[in-house]
Amino acid sequence: MKSTLLTTIILFLVQLTHAQRDYWQQRVEYTMDVKLNTTNHRMDGVQKLIYSNNSSDTLTKVYYHLYFNAFQPGSMMDVRSRNLPDPDRRVMDRISKLKEDEIGYQHILSLKQDGKDVSYKITGTVMEVTLAKPILPKTKTVFDLKFESQVPNQIRRSGRNNREGISYSMTQWYPKMAEYDFQGWHAYPYVAREFHSPWGDFDVKITIDPKFVIAGTGALQNPEQIGHGYEDAGVQVKRPTGDLTWHFKAKDVIDFAWAADPDYTHDIAKVPSGPELHFFYQKNEKTSETWKKMEEYAVNVFEYLNTHFGKYPFDRYSIIQGGDGGMEYPMCTLILGEGTLAGVSGTMAHEVAHSWYQMTLASNEGLHAWMDEGFTDFASSEAMASTLNETTPPHQGSYASYFSLINSGLQEPANQHSDHFNTNRAYGTMAYSMGAIFLEQLKYLIGEDLFYKGMRRYYNTWKMKHPEPNDFIRIMEKTSGLQLHWYLRYWINTTKRIDYSIGTLFEKDGNSLLDINRLGEFPMPIDLMITYKDGSKELFYIPMNELMGNKVADSKEIKRTVAEIWPWVNPTYTLKISRKVSDIESIEIDPSQRMADVNRKNNRVSLSEIKSYSDPTK
Ligand SMILES: [Zn+2]
CATH class of the missing domain: 2.60.40 (Immunoglobulin-like)
Incomplete structure (x- = not known):
């Protein structure tokens, strides 16, 4: 027994240290x-x-x-x-x-x-x-x-x-x-x-007219010569005469960005579990209220992301009113400052989440924009929904844009360079919406707990590196014990679609037999909820062979029955339910609506709509 246990521990340690491919x-x-x-x-x-x-x-x-x-x-x-x-x-x-x-x-x-x-x-x-x-x-x-x-x-x-x-x-x-x-x-x-x-270190000196305030990547090395808000952080300022040189250093980053303006106000806030936040903006009637409120939101967003996706690795972050829209950089973002509170804080949350997906996990965003924009969209939508106590599912909008792109006929495979899409719309929906859905569906495939565990493991394994799609999916496979490569291939390399429908319902020997049809080319394991007339519910989980296993149930409150495997080649599947047809009130495929089923109209039927009959030959 002892040696078996020791062998298991050694094997486990070997697995841990070999978590990454041969990487440089x-x-x-x-x-x-x-x-x-x-x-x-x-x-x-x-x-x-x-x-x-x-x-x-x-x-x-x-x-x-x-x-x-x-x-x-x-x-x-x-x-x-x-x-x-x-x-x-x-x-x-x-x-x-x-x-x-x-x-x-x-x-x-x-x-x-x-x-x-x-x-x-x-x-x-x-x-x-x-x-x-x-x-x-x-x-x-x-x-x-x-x-x-x-x-x-x-x-x-x-x-x-x-x-x-x-x-x-x-x-x-x-x-x-x-x-x-x-x-x-x-x-x-x-x-x-x-x-x-490439990853690296930056030591940057910027000399400029002393009336300008500079904000950017890294940590200011000479706040005592600068002023401009740094007095509030307890620094004794003694400014030299003439042009001013701002000296910044940043370690383990992939870029260095900055902005300069004579009218920046500089506010500082602290995230309890993380970095010091610096806000640089032109304070006026268009910005003062939104930027003050945004401070509180930004602290919340950092707290949420630290907890769910791994700890932000730097000691500071700057939110800077800048150029256009919003763009992410290491340790800072430049965003437009004058919009509505919802607009400005939504952009802030998105760019902040890029500190995880791009500024720490620096995937090649030209080739895999979905790992950058999509994962960011996913994380920031959840962080903002939590900050604002929203009740609507945070990724609903992503599904809506994906379905709308399909209807437009403009969809293209995700795995091409961002600049080479035929339309900005196809690129945008692929990168942001399909990237976010990729994760939400992964939650559906492996269960919520393991999903977040996997996201943190991915972060801790690949931080300050350039993870590839395969690196991500391997972490999720190791975390869930399920095979997921097929899912990556279908979602990213093809434009195949998911569409399941409820077919006919039979009764035989006191059991109900339900036909389910796979109408799309994209196979998935199926969650199917039956509500009985007595008010009880039963969730059937129909595994799909490619996963080579079953996900863990998300909820222990609803009875879950694991059904026979559905091999992906079969267009139709018959589910056995150990209750009479007359006991059933309604049937629904994927009640959580996390599967991007392109036609949800045929996913749910109530008994009055089911074409049911007893078939003695079946
Ligand atoms: Zn982005």
């Missing part, structure tokens, strides 16, 4: 010193980048993103926007109308690798660098780069003078090393959306 990731350490001229909106910058090649490949080239170059007439972003049937209304043809002093650009003045000049070629938003010497596996190299940029008029995410009057939204603002991973280089041109970048 590149690393970056940026030191930047930039000066922003607020008269001509140009920036001079010096960047030192220590790049660690942790792959087993020898690299002879590297690629940088030069995102500001997207904001020029004729850029890929401009052309794509003018050719989509449903362009983002923030972009439309606005890039094509930018004048010389309104465009964005990033000019490379010099680039050296370990002190030697390298050659490079810039095509739009991507710079291809031919190295002076190859970077061998498991070695480091140092790039020294000098650049000069012009901050574009605000079009999308980054830029100056947005419609709410925020001076600078400095996102995607520096020459940024592209990610190299097991799939090779991801030097995607900046067409519309989604980013993928």
Whole structure:
């Protein structure tokens, strides 16, 4: 007995330590010193980048993103926007109308690798660098780069003078090393959306006119020279004369963003179980009430997410009034500030949840936007529903958009790069709604308790890494003891649909025999609720063979009967109910409505609607 127990413990420990695939990731350490001229909106910058090649490949080239170059007439972003049937209304043809002093650009003045000049070629938003010497596996190299940029008029995410009057939204603002991973280089041109970048550390000094307040990623290193609200945190401020240099540091992040405005108010709040929250906004009649209330909501959202999805890993987070809509960055977000309380706080919650799904679990959001936007939508909808004590199911809207997309005929498979969808609508519904439904259905498949356990295990296993779809589903398989790969393939790789219907009801030897039909190509295990005339309920669970097991019941209050397996190839299934037909009041497939059944009209029948008869031959 003893040795068996020991063997079991050893096997368990081995399993724990081998929770991940053979995994490596590149690393970056940026030191930047930039000066922003607020008269001509140009920036001079010096960047030192220590790049660690942790792959087993020898690299002879590297690629940088030069995102500001997207904001020029004729850029890929401009052309794509003018050719989509449903362009983002923030972009439309606005890039094509930018004048010389309104465009964005990033000019490379010099680039050296370990002190030697390298050659490079810039095509739009991507710079291809031919190295002076190859970077061998498991070695480091140092790039020294000098650049000069012009901050574009605000079009999308980054830029100056947005419609709410925020001076600078400095996102995607520096020459940024592209990610190299097991799939090779991801030097995607900046067409519309989604980013993928190496993990690393940032040490950033920003020099600017002293009347500006800067908010952004990381922790301010010199609050005693800054003021601007930091006095409230107990800092003795002694400001130097002339231009002010703001010094920030951030560790283990995938990006660095900032914003600057002379009229920012700076408020601070504390989340009991987590970070210090910093709010930067222009305080006026359009913002003061909503932003004060939002402070309370933000604290709640962090508490909820810490409890359900894993603990936020940094000690601070900033919510900054900025460019357009809302966009997530490490340790901060830039959101529009002047909307309704519901609008502004909904955006805040969404961007905050990105701190889990993207800023900690940094999936390749270009390729798997559903893991980024969808998981974020899922978590923030639940956090806001809890904050506001809402009674409507938090993911109802996601199901509605999914059904509506199907009716439009525009649905495309989820597993393609975000920029390559034929319409913004197909992309949006796939990433946000289908991503959220993917999780809600997973709850249906494995049971609620194991689902949240799995989400936290996924977070703790893969934080500060780049998890792939398979990594996520494997964690859920290990947590639930069920096979789930089939589900990932059907939902993400295909546009197959779920549709089950209730068929006829027979009676034989005092039992009822119910036919259920699979009308869609997408198989699922079935929860089926029978309500009897005496008021009692019975939940039948019909396993599907692909899961190779049964989920744990969500509720112990309702009697659950596990029925025979339904092999996925069978279009019809007959369920035996040990009661007479005359005892049955109503029958319902998936009473929780978590299964994305495209036709729910045929899921529920009351007895008067059932075509029932006794069939002695059956
Ligand atoms: Zn998002």
